[in-house]
Amino acid sequence: MKSPWLAAVGVPGPLMDRLATRLGFPSIARLDAQPPQSCMLLLHEMTEVALEPVLIHPYLAYIECRGDADEDAVAAILATLTADQFGMAMSTRTAFSLEAARLVCDALTSRAVLPPSLRPAVELALHEIVANAIIHGNLAMDQQFKDDPELFGQFCELLNERLNDTPAGQRWIQITANWTDDWIKVSVIDQGKGFTQKPAATPVDVEKPYGRGLGIAAELASAVTISDGGRRTTLRFDTRDA
Amino acid sequence: MEYKINSTPEATEILLSGRMTFSDHEKFRNVIATFDGQKGHQMVFDLSGLDFVDSSGLGMLIIARDIAQKKSLTFCLRGARDDVQRVMKVAKFNKMFTIID
Numbered sequence: 001m002k003s004p005w006l007a008a009v010g011v012p013g014p015l016m017d018r019l020a021t022r023l024g025f026p027s028i029a030r031l032d033a034q035p036p037q038s039c040m041l042l043l044h045e046m047t048e049v050a051l052e053p054v055l056i057h058p059y060l061a062y063i064e065c066r067g068d069a070d071e072d073a074v075a076a077i078l079a080t081l082t083a084d085q086f087g088m089a090m091s092t093r094t095a096f097s098l099e100a101a102r103l104v105c106d107a108l109t110s111r112a113v114l115p116p117s118l119r120p121a122v123e124l125a126l127h128e129i130v131a132n133a134i135i136h137g138n139l140a141m142d143q144q145f146k147d148d149p150e151l152f153g154q155f156c157e158l159l160n161e162r163l164n165d166t167p168a169g170q171r172w173i174q175i176t177a178n179w180t181d182d183w184i185k186v187s188v189i190d191q192g193k194g195f196t197q198k199p200a201a202t203p204v205d206v207e208k209p210y211g212r213g214l215g216i217a218a219e220l221a222s223a224v225t226i227s228d229g230g231r232r233t234t235l236r237f238d239t240r241d242a
Numbered sequence: 243m244e245y246k247i248n249s250t251p252e253a254t255e256i257l258l259s260g261r262m263t264f265s266d267h268e269k270f271r272n273v274i275a276t277f278d279g280q281k282g283h284q285m286v287f288d289l290s291g292l293d294f295v296d297s298s299g300l301g302m303l304i305i306a307r308d309i310a311q312k313k314s315l316t317f318c319l320r321g322a323r324d325d326v327q328r329v330m331k332v333a334k335f336n337k338m339f340t341i342i343d
Binding site: 096097099120123124127128131134135145146147148149152153155156159160207208209210212213216219220 | 267268270277294296301305308309325328
């Protein structure tokens, strides 16, 4: 497979050059409106404001790359993303404040991959899986919502602590998409400890204040597959009749 | 998510707007901190300004309902629309909540 190009917004030039050399990707010094076919984009600031103008262009992937980024980790992510038709990768901390599912759906809609009739289902199901990857995967929150103001407060504090913690808050969240004329598959990959026992898809109508995310995703998707020891969840949506 | 609280002697109305998701724990903590009143005081969650709610948001509404019950306040939801109404239907919220429209 031909190597993709590498472009960057706000990333120091020497850092991008080192990554490009290391991966054997040709790099683009200046970002033009229209990227060459098959180009990955590194972003110093992974915010909605930074993503909006570039998301409509057909980049292959969008990867957070701050000046102090772990180069080995960024290089590894770039290498794995070459296998997908679309990708996005960011830190847990960034994913927590970014509406990643909505942005991925915007990108797939502008590429005419996601039919408008399917969008609400894909966005909600993907959002649920991203939330699980952040909260239960990378931040390893086993504690659940509690029906008590004090315990709920403790949950909030622990969550904030882990978000600002290293390495938990800096673990990667990766979202990929692949498609044919018949289906779209979106995957979410985290770097948590995973799980060996497949979680029972909790019925969505239980009275508990937690645990219905996977159930909602399962209701909306044509199929849900969990792999990589629980660190990768793939949703398939059939598009033929959509 | 943004919220606005209107209180009268009979009822507290909480107007939610925007997107209510897992990243709104902190704000929701402030919302439930305002739960107070005499027995039977009405807590009304107006969802008409909400564009999107996820399973964490639904969980927070269940927590709010249970806290209201513990304090003998009455609790209801109103005004859900579009995507919010859809997810509440998937989660069978009509069985768990008093919904007025």
